[in-house]
Amino acid sequence: MTTPTPGRVWAHVGQPFTPGSDPQPAYDVLILGAGRMGSALALALTERAPHLKTLLIEEGGLPNEDGATILAPGVWTLAHLPAAQHDAARWTLNRLRTLLGDDLQARPYLTLHAEPAPGTQPTRDLLAAHPQSLALLDPGAFPHATAHEAHTYRPGTLAQVAAQTAIRRGTDLLLNTRATPHPGGRVTLDRLTVTNTHAIVTHETHTLHAPLVILATGAHAPTQAEHHLGLHTRHARAYRQTPHLGAPSTPDAPVLHAHGLTLRPQHGAYTLIPTIHHRDPHGYTPQGGHLTGVPTGLRRETLEDLVGLMDALPTLATSDLHLGRSLADIPGAWLALPHGHPDATPTHQRLDDHTHLLLGGPHADTLGLWTADALAREIAGGRGQ
Known part of the structure; x- marks a missing residue:
C-alpha cells in the first residue's frame, strides 16, 4: 500500500x-x-x-x-437516545476508542427519579461507593435511579x-x-x-x-x-452556559442527571449542563438573571431551573455554585x-x-x-x- x-x-x-x-x-x-x-x-x-x-x-x-x-x-451515553439510534451510537463509541485510546474513560451515569420506573434501583445502593456524590442530593427527593453505561472524553x-x-x-x-x-x-x-x-x-x-x-x-x-x-x-x-459547581468529585464519580440538569465530574469538581428549553430568536443577546434581587451571570432560564432544584440538590443552595457577576464569568457558547x-x-x-x-x-x-x-x-x- x-x-x-x-x-x-x-x-x-x-x-x-x-x-x-x-x-x-x-x-x-x-x-x-x-x-x-x-x-x-x-x-x-x-x-x-x-x-x-x-x-x-x-x-x-x-x-x-x-x-x-x-x-x-463530552459524555457518550445511550441514556437519552431511542433504541433505533443505539447502533449508530455504538459505532461512535468504537470510533472514539480507536481515536482517543486511554483518553476515553468509562464512568457511571445515573438518572435520578422521584418515582420508581422499570429498571430503576435504590439511589442509595447505586451511590453506596460514592459518598461524596450522595451528599450532593436529598435521597428522599430522588430515591430511585437508573444506571447507564457512559464514557467521558x-x-x-x-x-x-x-x-x-x-x-x-x-x-x-x-x-x-x-x-x-x-x-x-x-x-x-x-x-x-x-x-x-x-x-x-x-x-x-x-x-x-x-x-x-x-x-x-x-x-x-x-x-x-x-x-x-x-x-x-x-x-x-441556543446559548448554553455551563456553570461551575465547586462540590468535590472523585476520579470515578458518576455523572448525575436530574430533571434535565446534568452534573459532570471534572477536575475534582463539577460542570453543570442545564436543560435547553427552546431556540433563541435571531438577534438575541444572552442576558444574566437575578437571585433575590442581586444580578448574577446566569441566564434567567438557567437560574430558575437551578433554584427549582435546590431542595432536591441542596448543594446548589451553597456557595459551591458559581453564579458569576456577569455573563462573562460563566462559561458558555452557542449550540446548534x-x-x-x-x-x-x-x-x-x-x-x-x-x-x-x-x-x-x-x-x-x-x-x-x-x-x-x-x-x-x-x-x-x-x-x-
Missing part, C-alpha cells in the same frame, strides 16, 4: 498560502470549521474517498471547540486527533482564516493576523472554488447559509439545534448543488462521529455532488 503524502498546514500569515492555480479547482472539498464535526468529516473522507483533495479551514487554531464543549467533558482532544490524523493522510489545513461561502461553490478566505494593538485584521484575501463546500461551523452554520447563500433552513441555535429542536440528533443536509450543512448539537458527544461518517459515505458514493 502506498503511504499517503501528508497534507500541508498553514498556521499563520507568514506562511504563503499556495493552494494551486486556476482554471482547475485546487480542492474537491472545502470544509469550513475544524471543530470535532468538521475534523471528523475530514478524517472520514480520507477513508471513504481518499481520491478527493480536501482543505479544512478554521478561523482560530486547533483544537477549536466552543467553551461549552472545550471546558465541559474531551471534545477538543477529539477534534485535534481527528484533524491531525486527516493531515497525515493528505488533508490540507488552513488556520486563522475566516471563510465566507458564496453560491456556486465559491469561498472567500480572509487570512487573519493580530496588530501591535491586539486588533484582529485581514492580512490577505483569497477566493477558492470547489465542487463541494461543507458548512461545519457549528451554531453559526445555519446563519451562514441564510446570509451568504440565501438558503433558509429549519435549524436554529438541528431542526430547531433541543432534542434533535446530529444531522447533515444538502443545501444546493455545491453545499452541505453538517451539524452536531446536544447529542454530538454520542452521535457526532457517526453523522460525519454518514456524510462522507454519501460524498464517496457521488450523491453529495
Whole structure:
C-alpha cells in the first residue's frame, strides 16, 4: 500500500498560502470549521474517498471547540437516545476508542427519579461507593435511579486527533482564516493576523472554488447559509452556559442527571449542563438573571431551573455554585439545534448543488462521529455532488 503524502498546514500569515492555480479547482472539498464535526468529516473522507483533495479551514487554531464543549467533558451515553439510534451510537463509541485510546474513560451515569420506573434501583445502593456524590442530593427527593453505561472524553482532544490524523493522510489545513461561502461553490478566505494593538485584521484575501463546500461551523452554520447563500433552513441555535459547581468529585464519580440538569465530574469538581428549553430568536443577546434581587451571570432560564432544584440538590443552595457577576464569568457558547429542536440528533443536509450543512448539537458527544461518517459515505458514493 502506498503511504499517503501528508497534507500541508498553514498556521499563520507568514506562511504563503499556495493552494494551486486556476482554471482547475485546487480542492474537491472545502470544509469550513475544524471543530470535532468538521475534523471528523475530514478524517472520514480520507477513508471513504481518499481520491478527493480536501482543505479544512478554521478561523482560530486547533483544537477549536466552543467553551461549552472545550471546558465541559463530552459524555457518550445511550441514556437519552431511542433504541433505533443505539447502533449508530455504538459505532461512535468504537470510533472514539480507536481515536482517543486511554483518553476515553468509562464512568457511571445515573438518572435520578422521584418515582420508581422499570429498571430503576435504590439511589442509595447505586451511590453506596460514592459518598461524596450522595451528599450532593436529598435521597428522599430522588430515591430511585437508573444506571447507564457512559464514557467521558474531551471534545477538543477529539477534534485535534481527528484533524491531525486527516493531515497525515493528505488533508490540507488552513488556520486563522475566516471563510465566507458564496453560491456556486465559491469561498472567500480572509487570512487573519493580530496588530501591535491586539486588533484582529485581514492580512490577505483569497477566493477558492470547489465542487463541494461543507458548512461545519457549528451554531453559526445555519446563519451562514441564510446570509451568504440565501438558503433558509429549519435549524436554529441556543446559548448554553455551563456553570461551575465547586462540590468535590472523585476520579470515578458518576455523572448525575436530574430533571434535565446534568452534573459532570471534572477536575475534582463539577460542570453543570442545564436543560435547553427552546431556540433563541435571531438577534438575541444572552442576558444574566437575578437571585433575590442581586444580578448574577446566569441566564434567567438557567437560574430558575437551578433554584427549582435546590431542595432536591441542596448543594446548589451553597456557595459551591458559581453564579458569576456577569455573563462573562460563566462559561458558555452557542449550540446548534438541528431542526430547531433541543432534542434533535446530529444531522447533515444538502443545501444546493455545491453545499452541505453538517451539524452536531446536544447529542454530538454520542452521535457526532457517526453523522460525519454518514456524510462522507454519501460524498464517496457521488450523491453529495
